[in-house]
Amino acid sequence: MRHVLTALCLVLLTSAPPASAQDFPSIGSQYVDFGASMAAVGQMNNVMGAAVRNRRSDRVDSPRAAATTRYRPSPTVSARVRTQFADFIARADPAHSEGLRKFVQQNDLLGAWEQHVAGDGLRRGDVADAMTAYWVQNWQIANKVAFASRAQVQSVRAQVAGALAGSPGFARLGDAARQELAETFMLNFIAQGSAFSDAAARRDAGATRRLSDAAAARFRKDMNLDLRALRLTEAGLIG
Template identity: 35%
Template sequence: MIGRRILLAAGVLFGAAAFAQAQIDNGLPGPQPLDAGSMILNRTLFEGIMDRNSKVRSASAKPMPAGGYLSYRASSKVRQKVTREYLARAEKAYGKPIAEGLRKTLGAIDFVATWRRLATRDGLRTGDLGDSVTAYWAVNWLVANGKENSAPGQMQALRRQLGPLMASNPGVRRMSEAARQEVAESLMLDTVVLAIGADTAVQKNDPAVLAKLRTTTNDRFKQAFGIDLTTVTLTNRGLAKR
């Protein structure tokens, strides 16, 4: 079951928590280096798939193979670029002190390894754009709906739902391997930071902070992908309309 809880040492957590709080306070600016919505084609198509899933698709269907259009071999150069540009966006949005705290956090952890601990229990893996997008969608759905964990099988169902949309998208098919890694790892990094932000809000035990986190998370996702996460539910067939 994928969950949004990530346990880090207190000193490591501090910088990420401060950044996460700044995101909560200021509206969670999007991290994507490219137009995230283009990876999922369009809202109308996705909603059509949700309609069909609610009536037809079986949870026992086999997971879709990653395929050459979604998989990538990771490059340290691209990963450094992802981190550098993420920090630059953080500094521009929230100022140097917040960005510096986040920089120290990212220097103390391997965000890809942290993401792996979060996602691999559900069969999601690094080196695959589809799996990165799946985890990103799932954690955003959990946070926007005030949930902590998904149920067994739901991640692979969501992966089966999203994978064909991305693999059939001409924009994705034209991506270089480096571009796939850049998008995937930007989403992985933001997934980790969002999970830390959710933990921070829960630890504060402040209903107003939690409500704002849910709202800002949903607003950002809706802007990027055109989907209101509070109007859908995560099931053993993927996302479906409530």
């Protein structure tokens, strides 16, 4: 994944109104993810977490039978998720709620996500791609690693796809539920990545440390995983 410390910040902040551009990174300091209460988000994160915990070597597992992780996107679902996200960040930073709401409504955050991850072969419209970007970026932030290679990202994608293929809960999700799940991961990626980028660009060691600790705490609490004990390799995330 491209340099997490600068690229995402530039994609977002160069096109945003000045006040919103300044305020937006503050929402990434939230300990709880946007959409953390969604059953599907927690369930799929735990499915992936179990797959990672069971990997104890660089051995590449045989792929599961192919299962689609794509979905047919709906503008109505995107509008609903965007509004929910705007509500979340407004509550997170009430002093700047109006500017934050405008930022979310006036900027193509999902397009910014796609622009950032395209070099790693990830795309919109796919739950596995959205989860992969979220997991890799949180590993990077927790470990303060600026760069992940395309091969490493794609290896994690194979892990995610395999985990989802073995999940009856995922198989039951329809297009709307898959889209909501994917876009929730994408918006968390944007919020957390821009916050970390902004802190690094300002050389704010305290903020960088807090954001790194928050990423580690999220995964430890929600997925029972120590991101700092995992290695990101060309065979995926390995404990």
